[in-house]
Amino acid sequence: MARQAQVVWLIVAALLFGSYHNHVTAQQDVVIGHAISLQEQLARAHRENTRLLAMYNHIVHHRPPRILQDKTSDVQMEFPSGTEDKACIGGPQSLDGVVAAVVIITFNRPAYLQKHLESVLSVHRRHPEHRERFPLFVSQDGTPAHEGVANMSKSYASQGIRYMHHLELEPPKTLTKKENKAYYRIANHYKFIMETFFDCFKYPRLILLEDDMELAPDFFTYFEATAPLLDSDPSLYCVSSWNDHGLEKFVSDPLQLQRSDFFPGLGWMLTNAVWQDVKGLWPHAYWDDWMRLSAVRKGRQCIRPEICRNFNFGERGSSKGQFFKKFLQYTRLNDVDVDWMHTDLSYLEARRYEEDMNATLAAALKQSDVTLAKMASGDVLLEYDSQEHYEKITGQLQMLREWKDGIPRGAYRGVVTVRQGNARIFIAPSSKFKPPDPNAVKSAVKTDSTGALVRKRDRKAAMGLSHVAT
Ligand SMILES: *[C@@H]1O[C@H](CO)[C@@H](O)[C@H](O)[C@H]1NC(C)=O
Numbered sequence: 001m002a003r004q005a006q007v008v009w010l011i012v013a014a015l016l017f018g019s020y021h022n023h024v025t026a027q028q029d030v031v032i033g034h035a036i037s038l039q040e041q042l043a044r045a046h047r048e049n050t051r052l053l054a055m056y057n058h059i060v061h062h063r064p065p066r067i068l069q070d071k072t073s074d075v076q077m078e079f080p081s082g083t084e085d086k087a088c089i090g091g092p093q094s095l096d097g098v099v100a101a102v103v104i105i106t107f108n109r110p111a112y113l114q115k116h117l118e119s120v121l122s123v124h125r126r127h128p129e130h131r132e133r134f135p136l137f138v139s140q141d142g143t144p145a146h147e148g149v150a151n152m153s154k155s156y157a158s159q160g161i162r163y164m165h166h167l168e169l170e171p172p173k174t175l176t177k178k179e180n181k182a183y184y185r186i187a188n189h190y191k192f193i194m195e196t197f198f199d200c201f202k203y204p205r206l207i208l209l210e211d212d213m214e215l216a217p218d219f220f221t222y223f224e225a226t227a228p229l230l231d232s233d234p235s236l237y238c239v240s241s242w243n244d245h246g247l248e249k250f251v252s253d254p255l256q257l258q259r260s261d262f263f264p265g266l267g268w269m270l271t272n273a274v275w276q277d278v279k280g281l282w283p284h285a286y287w288d289d290w291m292r293l294s295a296v297r298k299g300r301q302c303i304r305p306e307i308c309r310n311f312n313f314g315e316r317g318s319s320k321g322q323f324f325k326k327f328l329q330y331t332r333l334n335d336v337d338v339d340w341m342h343t344d345l346s347y348l349e350a351r352r353y354e355e356d357m358n359a360t361l362a363a364a365l366k367q368s369d370v371t372l373a374k375m376a377s378g379d380v381l382l383e384y385d386s387q388e389h390y391e392k393i394t395g396q397l398q399m400l401r402e403w404k405d406g407i408p409r410g411a412y413r414g415v416v417t418v419r420q421g422n423a424r425i426f427i428a429p430s431s432k433f434k435p436p437d438p439n440a441v442k443s444a445v446k447t448d449s450t451g452a453l454v455r456k457r458d459r460k461a462a463m464g465l466s467h468v469a470t
């Protein structure tokens with residue numbers, strides 16, 4: 001019996017030992033397995049860590065320093081190409097503190113664009129707040145886009161210039177074969193810009209620049225100070241930095257601003273409200289002359305300075321007449337940094353401006369001889385009875401003489417103001433004046449080098465036929 005028990009014990013012991021041994025081996029395997037897996041994880045984490053570190057170092061050392069400092073680095077610097085009528089190439093932008101978005105219109109002149117951008121930036125940087133108040137954009141026309149201009153624009157991204165491109169889906173259809181398609185393309189490009197900035201981005205105001213302009217030092221503060229006037233006075237159409245009679249010899253006061261019925265364009269600001277009013281009828285071409293039609297303008301006026309706040313250095317371009325170019329080079333660019341934010345502008349209020357003008361005209365010395373008027377000192381009044389009479393007077397003064405839809409360039413209620421020596425000359429309609437007959441204007445569409453109408457008789461005179469009765 002005892003021997004049997006011994007054998008049983010031995011078997012039990014052997015079984016127990018075996019199971020114990022098996023158990024320990026299994027446990028060891030699990031532990032070793034864990035250890036290997038942890039080691040693998042560690043190695044992986046280490047590799048990942050090295051990779052991230054390398055990435056971090058790469059970013060830190062290769063990132064341009066501006067982005068590290070720029071709290072607005074999330075601002076979109078390039079937009080997808082867009083076309084008018086399908087203009088939303090992005091949602092509303094940040095409008096915090098914005099006075100007006102500034103859009104530079106460009107096409108195919110990289111050297112002009114560079115000169116212009118340098119001028120814009122040098123004025124823009126005068127006040128750090130401009131960065132927020134006047135966000136800068138370039139909008140390029142042309143399909144395909146001129147590569148040099150696109151590259152030039154994008155190379156200014158680090159200086160805050162954002163880039164967009166107006167795409168043409170199909171060439172414009174001109175009304176007549178003789179017409180230059182450029183006028184149609186420009187109108188479409190402006191439409192694209194207005195829709196993008198007002199309808200999509202929802203900016204309150206927009207300043208439009210062209211790539212051949214040099215800016216005056218107070219360019220942006222001038223627009224900042226006049227923006228509230230534009231908002232509060234429904235009889236205002238725009239603020240412009242341009243005076244059509246801003247030639248060196250005709251201007252002297254950097255502080256003087258004027259109201260005008262003639263839309264000057266050329267470096268100008270409009271509100272979203274004005275865009276909403278005109279956009280439904282936006283023309284296929286000649287947008288600036290369209291803005292000058294009384295049916296579109298509806299009696300509204302623009303504010304502009306006596307001394308221009310931009311100088312046009314362009315020698316070629318599609319939208320300016322020859323006669324206009326002839327005068328451009330003599331324009332005076334303001335060089336005084338006027339403190340517009342602390343300048344009283346209440347004299348520009350519509351009613352007061354009209355009363356002041358009436359009082360000034362009533363007090364001015366009436367003169368009919370242009371030579372005597374030029375030699376006078378103080379305020380002089382030269383009256384005209386007709387458009388032809390106006391052209392005669394302004395011809396003697398060697399001014400631009402052009403009229404558009406019954407309004408002389410630069411006029412306020414028909415009154416054009418220029419300085420000559422010590423005189424301030426008001427060329428004003430007399431009580432006999434009758435607005436030009438629109439049909440007569442249509443029959444004489446040719447203009448001479450000053451913008452005056454070339455009438456039938458004049459053409460004969462030009463051909464040496466002045467003795468022939470008409
Ligand atoms: C514009 O930039 C691209 C990309 O850097 C380059 O390949 C091209 O040659 C540039 N073109 C001009 C005209 O500068």
Ligand SMILES: *[C@@H]1O[C@H](CO)[C@@H](O)[C@H](O)[C@H]1NC(C)=O
Binds near residue numbers: 351354355358
């Ligand atoms: C200014 O003069 C014009 C022309 O005589 C007149 O029609 C207008 O009512 C006057 N305006 C004011 C505000 O006196």
